[in-house]
Amino acid sequence: MANQKQTFEERKETALRAARAQGIVDVVQVSTSGGISLDTLELATRLTEKHAPALYEKLEARRNTQK
Numbered sequence: 001m002a003n004q005k006q007t008f009e010e011r012k013e014t015a016l017r018a019a020r021a022q023g024i025v026d027v028v029q030v031s032t033s034g035g036i037s038l039d040t041l042e043l044a045t046r047l048t049e050k051h052a053p054a055l056y057e058k059l060e061a062r063r064n065t066q067k
Contacts (some may be wrong), residue, residue, distance in 0.1 A: 010040050018045040022052070 006014070019025035019041055 009037065011042070015041040015045060018049075022048045024048055 015038060016025060024044055025041075050059060
């Protein structure tokens with residue numbers, strides 16, 4: 001998981017910054033009724049970092065073929 005030397009608040013702030021930069025923070029926040037799940041937020045940002053570039057590339061290629 002994340003660096004164990006960071007406090008919960010530091011991990012939360014780091015994860016929120018990353019999610020905001022990726023534009024996914026609203027999606028993650030509404031996934032739980034009690035607010036933000038830190039583990040879910042960290043996982044979502046890692047998955048977005050890993051998979052979003054390829055998805056955006058495919059979407060762009062599809063748009064270009066439909067013009």
